Amino acid sequence: MSTTTTNGTEEARVASAGRPDAPKTVGARLRGLATGVSSSISASSALGIGLGLIALHIALALLAPLIAGHDPVATDSTAALAGSSWSHWLGTDQYGRDILSRTLHGGQYALLVTFLATTIAVSIGTVLGCITAYADNWFDEVVMRIVDALLSVPSILALLVVVTVFDSGLWVIVLAVTVVYAPAVTRVVRGAARTVITQDYVTAARARGEGSLSIVFREILPNVLDVVLVEFAMRASWIVLLISTLSFLGFGANPPTPDWGLMVQENRTALTVVPMGTLAPVVALATLVIGLNLSADGLSKTLGVDRAQKGATS
Amino acid sequence: MTTTSTNQGGAVPVTDTASAPVVVVDDLSISYAAGRREVPVVRGAGFEIAAGRALGLVGESGSGKSTVARTLLAHLRRGSRIVGGSVRVAGDDVFALDERARRALRGGTAALVAQNAGQALTPSMRVGRQLREALESHGLPGGHDRVLELVRHVRLPDPETIVRRYPHQLSGGQQQRIAIAMAVAARPQLLVLDEPTTALDVVTQSAVLELIRDLAVELDMAILLVSHDLGVVSSMADEIAVMRDGVIVEHRPTAELFADPQHEYTRELLASIPRVHLGDGDRAGESGRDARSLRGTLSGIAHAAHVRAAQVLAVARGEESAGDSGAQAAPRAGSTEPVVAEPVVAARDLVVRYGRGLPAAVDGVSLEIGRRETLAVVGESGSGKSTLATAMAGLIPAESGAFSFRGAAGLEGDLTQSVGRRSADLRRAVQLIFQNADTSLNPRRTVGAAIARPLKLFTGSSSPDRVAELLVEVGLTPDFAARLPAQLSGGQRQRVGIARALAAGPELIIADEITTALDVRVQAGVLELLTRLRDEKGLSCLFISHDLAVVRGVADRVAVMTGGRIVEVGPADRVFGGPNHPYTRTLLDATLDPGTTELPGVGDGRVRWRDADGWTDHGGGHHVKNWEAQ
Numbered sequence: 001m002s003t004t005t006t007n008g009t010e011e012a013r014v015a016s017a018g019r020p021d022a023p024k025t026v027g028a029r030l031r032g033l034a035t036g037v038s039s040s041i042s043a044s045s046a047l048g049i050g051l052g053l054i055a056l057h058i059a060l061a062l063l064a065p066l067i068a069g070h071d072p073v074a075t076d077s078t079a080a081l082a083g084s085s086w087s088h089w090l091g092t093d094q095y096g097r098d099i100l101s102r103t104l105h106g107g108q109y110a111l112l113v114t115f116l117a118t119t120i121a122v123s124i125g126t127v128l129g130c131i132t133a134y135a136d137n138w139f140d141e142v143v144m145r146i147v148d149a150l151l152s153v154p155s156i157l158a159l160l161v162v163v164t165v166f167d168s169g170l171w172v173i174v175l176a177v178t179v180v181y182a183p184a185v186t187r188v189v190r191g192a193a194r195t196v197i198t199q200d201y202v203t204a205a206r207a208r209g210e211g212s213l214s215i216v217f218r219e220i221l222p223n224v225l226d227v228v229l230v231e232f233a234m235r236a237s238w239i240v241l242l243i244s245t246l247s248f249l250g251f252g253a254n255p256p257t258p259d260w261g262l263m264v265q266e267n268r269t270a271l272t273v274v275p276m277g278t279l280a281p282v283v284a285l286a287t288l289v290i291g292l293n294l295s296a297d298g299l300s301k302t303l304g305v306d307r308a309q310k311g312a313t314s
Numbered sequence: 315m316t317t318t319s320t321n322q323g324g325a326v327p328v329t330d331t332a333s334a335p336v337v338v339v340d341d342l343s344i345s346y347a348a349g350r351r352e353v354p355v356v357r358g359a360g361f362e363i364a365a366g367r368a369l370g371l372v373g374e375s376g377s378g379k380s381t382v383a384r385t386l387l388a389h390l391r392r393g394s395r396i397v398g399g400s401v402r403v404a405g406d407d408v409f410a411l412d413e414r415a416r417r418a419l420r421g422g423t424a425a426l427v428a429q430n431a432g433q434a435l436t437p438s439m440r441v442g443r444q445l446r447e448a449l450e451s452h453g454l455p456g457g458h459d460r461v462l463e464l465v466r467h468v469r470l471p472d473p474e475t476i477v478r479r480y481p482h483q484l485s486g487g488q489q490q491r492i493a494i495a496m497a498v499a500a501r502p503q504l505l506v507l508d509e510p511t512t513a514l515d516v517v518t519q520s521a522v523l524e525l526i527r528d529l530a531v532e533l534d535m536a537i538l539l540v541s542h543d544l545g546v547v548s549s550m551a552d553e554i555a556v557m558r559d560g561v562i563v564e565h566r567p568t569a570e571l572f573a574d575p576q577h578e579y580t581r582e583l584l585a586s587i588p589r590v591h592l593g594d595g596d597r598a599g600e601s602g603r604d605a606r607s608l609r610g611t612l613s614g615i616a617h618a619a620h621v622r623a624a625q626v627l628a629v630a631r632g633e634e635s636a637g638d639s640g641a642q643a644a645p646r647a648g649s650t651e652p653v654v655a656e657p658v659v660a661a662r663d664l665v666v667r668y669g670r671g672l673p674a675a676v677d678g679v680s681l682e683i684g685r686r687e688t689l690a691v692v693g694e695s696g697s698g699k700s701t702l703a704t705a706m707a708g709l710i711p712a713e714s715g716a717f718s719f720r721g722a723a724g725l726e727g728d729l730t731q732s733v734g735r736r737s738a739d740l741r742r743a744v745q746l747i748f749q750n751a752d753t754s755l756n757p758r759r760t761v762g763a764a765i766a767r768p769l770k771l772f773t774g775s776s777s778p779d780r781v782a783e784l785l786v787e788v789g790l791t792p793d794f795a796a797r798l799p800a801q802l803s804g805g806q807r808q809r810v811g812i813a814r815a816l817a818a819g820p821e822l823i824i825a826d827e828i829t830t831a832l833d834v835r836v837q838a839g840v841l842e843l844l845t846r847l848r849d850e851k852g853l854s855c856l857f858i859s860h861d862l863a864v865v866r867g868v869a870d871r872v873a874v875m876t877g878g879r880i881v882e883v884g885p886a887d888r889v890f891g892g893p894n895h896p897y898t899r900t901l902l903d904a905t906l907d908p909g910t911t912e913l914p915g916v917g918d919g920r921v922r923w924r925d926a927d928g929w930t931d932h933g934g935g936h937h938v939k940n941w942e943a944q
Contacts, residue, residue: 200754207707208768208818209733209741218767222758 047298050233053291057284061107070098072105072258081273090276093267095256102258103280107288109252109259113170113243117177118236124178125185126228130216132186133193144190147183155180156245163251173252177242181235192227196220226303230296237292244285260285334405335362336503336536337386342399344381344560346391355381355394356560365503368530368537370551370568372544372583374833375804378560383506383540385409387424388416404503422452425497427526429509431489435481441492442477445499452500468495469525486695487518491525498529504536505529511546515694515860516904523550523906524913542833544587545863545906548572549913556580572908586838588863590890590905657682657720658822658854659706659729664715666698666705674713675701677878683822685722688848688855690869690886692862692901698878699858703826706856707746708733719744721821742772745820747844749827751807755799761785761810762795768817784813789843805836812844816851823848826858841868862905866890871935874898879925884936895938896923 060067070088076096084091090099132140162176196202197220205215246252247261255262260281267277344356356378363369373379381391385401388408401408404423411419420426428434436444445464446456454460465473468491481489490510497505507526511519527550530537541547547554548568555565556579564577575581659682666676676698683689691699704710705717712730719727719740727740748754755764765784766776773780782792788809799807808828815823825844829837845868848855859865865872866886873883874897882895889898906913926940 200748200750201756203709204746204748204754204814207709207733207741207746208771209736209738210771218759219756223756225758 044298044302046294047302050291050294050296050298053287054295057107057288057291058111060104061111064101064104064108068098068101068104070101072097072101073256074098081270083274084276090280091274093263093274093277094270097256099263099267099274099277099280102263103260103284105258106260106263106281107284109247109257110240110243110261110285110288113173113177114236114240116170116174117181117239117243118232120174121178121181121239122185122228122232122235125182125231126189126221126224127216128182129186129189129191130193130220130224133190133197134212134216134220143186147186150179150183151187153180155242159242159246160249160251163246168246168251168254173243173246177239180242181239185231185235188231189224189227192224193220196223199223226299229303230300233292233296233299237289237296240285240289240292335364336404337361337363337538338400338402339382339385340400340402342382342385342401343397344378344385344390344394345397346394348393354397354560358399359557359560359562360399361555361562361565363504363536363538365536366530366534367553368539368551370547370554371538371540371557372542372547372554373557374542374835377557379540379557380508382557383508383538384426386504386506386538387420387426389420418452421448421497421502422500423502424504424506425500425502426506426508427490427493427497427510430513431493432481432486432513434493435489437481440478440480441484445477445492445495448496448499454500464495464499465492467498467529468492470495485518486514487522490514490518490522494522494526494529498533498535501533502535504538507537507539507541509541509543510539512541512543516862516906517694517900519546520904520906520913526550527913543906544583544834544908545910548908549906549910556583583835584908586835587908588838588841588861588867589907590863590866590902656685658685658687659683659856660716660718660720661729662716664702664705664717664730665713666701666710667713668701668710674878676705676712678715679875679878679880681873681880681883683854683856684870685854686849686852687870688845688857688868690857690859690865690872691875691880692859692865692872693875694860694901697875699860699875700826701878702875703746703824703856703858705729706822706824707744708736708741719822725821738772742818743821745815745818745823747808747811747815747823747825747828750831751804751811751828752799752831754811755807757799759798760795761797761799761802764799764810765795765814765817768814772818780817784817785810787816787847788813789839803836804832805840808832808836808840809843812840812847816847820853822854822856824856824858827860829864830859830861837864844868862890862901863907874901879939881925881939881941882937884932884938885934888932888934888936893932893938896941898938 064072074097076092078096079088079092080094080096082088082092082096088098088100090103092098093102128143132143158180159173159176162172162179166172202215202219205219210218243252244259244261244264247259248265249261250265253259253262255266263281264278267274271278339362340360342356342359343354345352345354347353359378359382361369371379371383381394384390385396386403386408388401388411390396396409403419406415406419408416408419435441442458442461445461449460449464450456461477462473465476470476470488470491476484476488476492481492484492494510505526510526511522514522523546526537529535537550539547539550551568553565553567554571555562556571556577557563558579564571564575564580566576571580572584575584661679661681664676664679665674667674679698679702681689691702693699701710705712706729708729708731711732715730717729719725719729721727721740721743725739725743727736727743729744733741755761762778762781765781769776769780769784778795781795785792785794790806790809790813794802794806794810799810802810811828823844828844829840832840841864844855847853855868857865857868869886871884872886872889873880874889874895875881876897882889882898890902892899894902923941923943926942928940929937930940931937
């Protein structure tokens with residue numbers, strides 16, 4: 001997240017300015033972070049399994065060109081709709097394309113779009129949520145009414161309209177998903193930030209005359225990070241599903257790009273002949289979503305965030 | 315307690331009454347599992363309480379006193395377990411009881427009144443229904459008349475109206491009375507009170523304690539009173555057990571304990587308590603001063619404060635006789651000129667309001683704070699004292715009136731402006747220390763960063779040396795700079811809060827209830843630090859507190875506030891000595907000094923005076939607002 005990294009470096013800068021042995025402290029800080037992460041993983045098996053599944057998916061997507069063995073888009077009319085064999089472990093689809101290879105490659109698009117869209121949506125939502133919570137004036141009112149309006153539009157419908165009007169390019173989808181999901185994040189983060197604002201350290205910052213942005217980024221943001229992290233994992237799982245839905249409906253990835261949603265759509269007519277053509281992408285998608293959900297759950301437990309308490313609405 | 319008539323003199327610790335004691339705790343040990351380690355929380359605690367008797371359990375936070383108290387209701391915190399010993403209530407081993415019997419015990423045989431009644435009552439249910447539930451859950455008839463009788467029992471006015479209210483529509487004292495009514499609904503043999511009055515102001519506290527005492531006598535209950543406040547305990551309990559680190563270090567009848575504390579820790583504890591009511595000998599004057607200064611550090615500070623106050627006044631009158639302690643400064647009757655010579659802060663008819671249409675939180679307050687002077691503002695919650703501090707810090711703008719700052723080196727500023735409009739110099743000169751050190755430090759920022767920020771903001775540079783210097787100044791070590799607030803104790807956090815305020819190089823410190831959240835011993839340390847730094851650096855100080863005993867130790871002058879107005883102002887000695895405004899009198903009377911074995915009769919705490927125009931000058935800068943009886 002761009003906002004959090006800004007803040008992180010800021011904090012590191014302050015820390016290094018406050019001490020001569022700056023590199024050591026940054027190192028110590030990183031070590032501290034590492035032990036923090038490892039201790040929270042050991043504290044919650046859900047988080048460990050979830051992060052493991054996500055890491056597996058990312059590794060497979062990155063290594064797909066090396067390990068797949070077949071070109072995912074190369075057609076082979078002699079081996080169409082073949083069952084599993086030594087050369088095609090999961091068989092082939094109606095054009096003779098290797099299903100395993102397509103499944104492995106299919107994660108690339110979904111993961112890339114999910115990562116970009118989630119990052120942008122959560123970043124914007126976080127900054128906007130903190131600012132509106134701190135502003136608490138006409139700006140807050142205006143932003144929250146816009147958020148209300150955006151939240152009232154069904155997400156898939158909004159996406160379909162955007163994709164129909166523009167083309168279905170990567171950035172169009174990323175930005176469309178951002179517009180759909182940033183409002184919900186804004187809501188949640190604003191709720192969390194409002195409880196932080198009542199704390200005395202924010203009052204102390206106000207009393208020494210700090211600027212509004214300085215208060216938002218230095219005092220409020222670091223203290224809603226836990227909520228933001230959980231929000232990130234949670235939104236990511238929804239966005240993966242949304243992207244796949246779009247592809248399934250024919251508005252996402254264009255054929256012959258290997259993509260899970262698209263594969264399900266292409267192969268469902270041949271479900272009885274080569275069930276693997278549909279099952280493999282579904283299993284891949286399901287494990288990724290389960291991984292993301294387990295991470296969100298584990299994070300919220302280890303970070304002590306109860307979403308119900310933080311006023312999560314949607 | 316009236317039952318002290320059956321006093322067992324001497325060393326016999328516990329009951330010699332005919333009946334068996336209601337509570338027998340025998341060699342109780344509890345440990346808490348933290349990871350793989352077992353941390354002992356209570357080690358070998360043992361005591362007995364007979365019917366109609368009260369035992370006070372005192373100790374600092376973390377001493378295990380609440381853990382012990384809750385075992386009487388067969389309650390253990392998750393992760394804790396009994397390592398040894400037993401707890402018997404009314405003859406039964408409570409931890410051997412099955413679920414049904416335990417439910418019958420809780421609320422039936424033994425009842426608990428928790429610290430915060432606001433949280434102990436269900437917010438979405440009318441109090442009448444909650445009372446009826448308390449009755450019916452123990453198989454008692456829960457008719458309307460019975461509920462009203464309960465409400466009358468705890469001396470709440472107009473029961474018919476009260477039972478129809480929701481908890482949030484009641485005041486803190488009323489909520490606590492309802493909680494007590496629920497506790498005594500089933501006429502338990504044992505009442506466990508866990509810090510029952512900590513959240514209440516002194517006047518309400520006295521009234522609630524009086525109620526508890528009378529109910530205990532009437533229902534012949536055994537009482538276990540857990541508190542960190544020795545004043546409360548000494549006025550209520552027949553015996554006191556002092557706990558430290560899970561061990562009862564001393565257990566003796568109240569009067570004996572105060573007269574002749576045996577254990578070193580008890581002595582330390584007693585010495586660190588600030589007191590309001592000085593003994594009769596003390597009040598007489600010089601001879602008393604020596605006795606007072608022997609009472610430990612705080613009293614020593616108090617002594618210094620009195621001398622200082624006199625000096626400030628002497629300067630104010632242009633009597634530059636610095637060598638003279640100024641104790642005999644002649645009162646100049648009828649003087650209306652400013653009380654202090656060089657006021658750093660001067661307010662005239664200041665009005666502060668939180669919102670349009672709301673009553674003014676600060677209503678026409680006039681005050682001055684002299685250079686190097688500490689003005690304490692006291693009053694109950696809701697008196698507007700914190701609002702005054704907030705306005706001075708510029709966090710809420712003043713509605714009308716004059717509020718000016720005149721610092722050294724010709725710095726002048728208008729304090730009616732909110733902080734955003736104030737000049738950087740003025741912001742630097744006025745610094746705030748917060749009540750709750752837990753929330754006043756950003757949990758994600760190191761102590762060093764918290765102190766470096768104001769340094770950077772106001773002095774332009776934040777060298778680690780300067781941060782270390784400040785940390786040493788407040789009694790910490792330089793290596794604290796790398797720690798996070800969560801790794802600090804409450805007292806250490808408050809010291810960091812003080813260091814942060816000092817970092818700016820202020821001329822005026824606003825200390826808003828800075829020790830309310832601290833244990834007495836820690837409180838004494840923090841107060842000592844504040845007064846020392848104040849004197850060393852020549853700071854002026856606005857000291858907000860509801861605790862008159864604390865104020866007596868640190869303040870040069872005292873202003874008493876109620877309902878947004880100041881009703882009395884004067885040098886600390888004179889305000890505590892009288893004559894007083896009736897409101898001040900009520901506050902003074904309600905304050906429980908440790909060692910007092912009697913509750914002051916404050917009645918129902920109803921206001922019996924009406925504001926009148928004008929002030930009466932009692933001399934020496936002691937002014938009391940006129941009033942008429944009602």
